[in-house]
Amino acid sequence: MKVGIVCDSTCDLGPAWLAEHDVTMVPLKVLFGDETYLDWIDIEPDAFYEKLASSPQLPKTSQPSPAEFSAVYDALAEQGCDEIVSIHLSAALSGTVESATLAAAASKVPVRVIDTKIVTAGTALALMAAVEERSRGGDAAAVEAAARRVVDGLRLLFALGTLDYLVKGGRAGKAQGLAANILNIKPVLTFNKDGIIEPFKKVRGTKTALAEIAAQVAADSSSRPVRLALFHSTSPGLADELRAALDAAGARYELVLTGRVGAVIGTYAGPGAVVAAYYPEP
Numbered sequence: 001m002k003v004g005i006v007c008d009s010t011c012d013l014g015p016a017w018l019a020e021h022d023v024t025m026v027p028l029k030v031l032f033g034d035e036t037y038l039d040w041i042d043i044e045p046d047a048f049y050e051k052l053a054s055s056p057q058l059p060k061t062s063q064p065s066p067a068e069f070s071a072v073y074d075a076l077a078e079q080g081c082d083e084i085v086s087i088h089l090s091a092a093l094s095g096t097v098e099s100a101t102l103a104a105a106a107s108k109v110p111v112r113v114i115d116t117k118i119v120t121a122g123t124a125l126a127l128m129a130a131v132e133e134r135s136r137g138g139d140a141a142a143v144e145a146a147a148r149r150v151v152d153g154l155r156l157l158f159a160l161g162t163l164d165y166l167v168k169g170g171r172a173g174k175a176q177g178l179a180a181n182i183l184n185i186k187p188v189l190t191f192n193k194d195g196i197i198e199p200f201k202k203v204r205g206t207k208t209a210l211a212e213i214a215a216q217v218a219a220d221s222s223s224r225p226v227r228l229a230l231f232h233s234t235s236p237g238l239a240d241e242l243r244a245a246l247d248a249a250g251a252r253y254e255l256v257l258t259g260r261v262g263a264v265i266g267t268y269a270g271p272g273a274v275v276a277a278y279y280p281e282p
Contacts, residue, residue, distance in 0.1 A: 001082045001083065001139045001140065002079075002080050002081045002082055003081065003082070003083055003084070003085060003134050003138075003139065003140045003143050004024065004073075004076035004079075004081035004083070004084040004085070005022070005023045005024070005084070005085050005086075005087070005127070005130055005131060005134065005143065006023070006024045006025075006026060006069075006072055006073070006076070006084055006085070006086040006087070006100075006111075007023055007024075007025050007026070007086070007087050007088065007123070007127050008025065008026050008027070008028055008064065008088050008089060008096050008100075009025055009026070009027040009028050009038075009039035009040045009041075009262060009264060010028060010039070010088075010089040010094075010096075010119055010120060010123060010262065010264050010265050011025075011087070011089075011120070011123040011124045011127050012040075012120045012121065012123075012124060012231060012259055012260060012261055012262045012265060013124050013127065013257075013259065014040055014044075014259070014260075014262075015040060015041065021131045022131075023127065023131065024072055024075075024076060025040070026064045026068055026069055026072055026100075027039045027040060027041050027064065028061055028062065028063055028064060028094070028096065028264045029061065029062040029064075029264075030043060030048065030059050030060075030061055030062075030263045030264055030267060031059055031060045031061070031062060032051060032055055032057075032059045033057065036062075037263065039262055039263045039264045040262050040263070043263050044262075044263075045233070045234075045260040045261065045262055045263065045266065048262070048263035048266055049233065049234050049266060049271055052266065052267075052270070052271070053271070058165070058168055058169065058267070059263075059267050060267075061094075061169075061264050061267050063094050063095045063096045063099055064096060064099050064100075065099055066099045066100075066102040066103045067103075068099070068103075069086070069099055069100050069102075069103030069104075070103040070106060070107070073086075073103055073104070073107040073108070073109070073111055074107070074108060076109075077107070077108040077109045081109060082109060082140070083109055083110045083111070083112070083139075083140035084104075084107070084109060084110070084111040084112070084140070085111075085112045085114065085130055085140055085143045085144050085147065086100050086104065086111055086112065086113045086114065087114045087116060087123065087126055087127050087130060087147055088100055088113070088114065088115060088116065088123070089116060089118070089119045089120075089123055090115065090116065090117045090118055090119060090191065090195030090196075091115045091117075091195060092117070092194055092195035092196045093119065093171055093195065093196075093197075097113060097115045100113045101113050110140070112140060112144045114126070114144065114147050114148060114151065115195065116147075116151050116154070116195075117151065117154075117191060117193070117194065117195030118151070118154055118156050118191050118195065118277070119156075119191075119265055120156075120231055120261050120262075120265045120275055120277070121156065121229035121230070121231040121257065121259065121275045121276070121277035122154050122156040122191070122229075122277040124229055124231075124257055124259065124277070125150055125154065125227065125229050125256070125257065125277055125278075125279060126147045126148075126150045126151050126154070127147070128256065128257065129146045129147050129149070129150040130143045130144075130146055130147040132146065133145075133146035133147075149282075150279050153279035153280050154277060154278070154279045155190070155216075155220065155277070155278055155279070156190060156191055156275065156276070156277040156278075157188055157189070157190050157200060157213045157216060157217075157275075157276050157277075158188070158189055158190070158213075158269070158273060158274065158275040158276070159186055159187070159188050159189070159206065159209040159210065159213065159273070159274055160186075160187075160189070160269055160270060160272065160273050161233075161234075161270055161271050161272020161273060162270055162272070163187070164270065165267065165268050165269060165270035166197070166268050166269070166270070169267055169268040171197065171268045185202055185203070185204060186203055186204065186205060186206055186208070186209040187199050187200075187201070187202045187203070187209075188200040188201045188202075188203065188209050188212050188213055200212075200216075206238070207241075210238075210241055210242045210245045210274070211245050211249070213242060213245070213276050214242065214245035214246045214248065214249040214251060215249050217246055217249070217251040217253065217276060217278060218246070218249040218250050218251040218252075220278070220280075221251050221252040221253055221278075221280075222252070224252075224280045224281060225252040225253060225254060225280075225281050226251075226252070226253050226254070226278040226279060226280055226281060227253070227254050227256050227278060227279055227280075227281055228246075228253040228254065228255050228256065228257075228276060228277070228278040229255075229256060229257035229258070229259070229275075229276070229277045229278070230242060230243060230255065230257070230258050230259075230274075230275065230276055231257075231258070231259045231260060231261050231274075231275040231277075232260065232261065232273060232274045232275070233260065233261040233266050233269050233270065233271055233272065233273040233274075234271040234272060234273075235271075235272060235274070238272070238274040239258065239274055242274055242276060243255070246276075253278065254281065261273055261275065
C-alpha cells in the first residue's frame with residue numbers, strides 16, 4: 001500500500017523539509033491589502049516579518065478551498081497512492097480542516113483527515129510521527145494512529161512579544177481579556193483540548209515567561225522524557241534562551257525540531273514569539 005501524506009503550510013516545516021520527506025503541502029494565504037501570498041511559497045518568514053513591520057494595515061489570512069485539496073488528493077491518487085492521511089491545524093482557528101474534509105468526501109481514494117487541535121510546532125510533531133510510521137512500512141491506519149497518538153499527548157506553550165496581533169486578528173480565544181501590555185505583563189498561552197487558545201500563566205517579563213514554560217516542561221517530563229520542538233518568529237536568541245531555561249529547570253527532553261513560525265501563524269503571533277511543543281516519548 002502506498003500512503004500519501006498531506007499537510008497545510010501552518011506546520012511551518014517549509015517546502016524543503018516536506019519535499020525531502022515526500023509530504024504534499026496545501027498552502028494557506030496571507031493577504032496584505034490586494035496582494036495575496038501563498039504561505040511558505042510566495043513569502044518566507046524573513047520577508048513576511050519585514051513586510052509586517054512596514055505595513056500600515058494588518059494582513060489577513062485565508063484557508064485553502066475544498067477544490068485546492070481535491071486537486072492534491074486527485075494528483076496523489078494518480079501517482080498510485082491507495083490512501084491519504086491529511087494533517088492540519090486546529091479547526092477552532094481555521095476552516096482548513098473543513099475544506100479538507102469536504103474534499104476527502106469526494107476523493108478517488110480514502111482520505112483520513114486529522115485535526116491536530118494545535119498549530120505550528122505542534123502540528124509539525126504530529127506530521128513527523130506520521131512520516132516516521134510510513135517509513136517503517138505502516139499502512140494508512142498505522143500512519144493515522146501514529147499522528148493521533150502524538151496529538152493526544154501534545155502540549156504547546158508559547159509567549160508573544162505582544163498580544164496585539166492575536167487580539168486584532170480575532171484568534172485570542174479565551175486570552176482575549178488579558179491586559180498584556182501593561183507593566184510588561186507577558187502571558188504564557190496554550191491550547192485547550194478543543195484547540196482554542198487560552199491563558200496558561202500571566203507573568204512579568206520575558207525571562208519569567210520562559211522560566212514558566214521550562215518549569216512546566218520539566219514537570220511534564222519528570223516521569224518520562226518528552227520529544228520537543230522549539231520554534232520562534234523573529235528571534236533565534238529567544239529560542240536559545242528557552243533551551244537554556246529548560247536545561248536549568250532539569251527538563252528531560254529530546255530536541256527533535258527547531259524552526260520558524262511562518263507567515264500565516266505569524267500574522268497572529270507577531271514578532272518576538274517563542275513556542276515549545278512536546279509530547280511524551282513512546
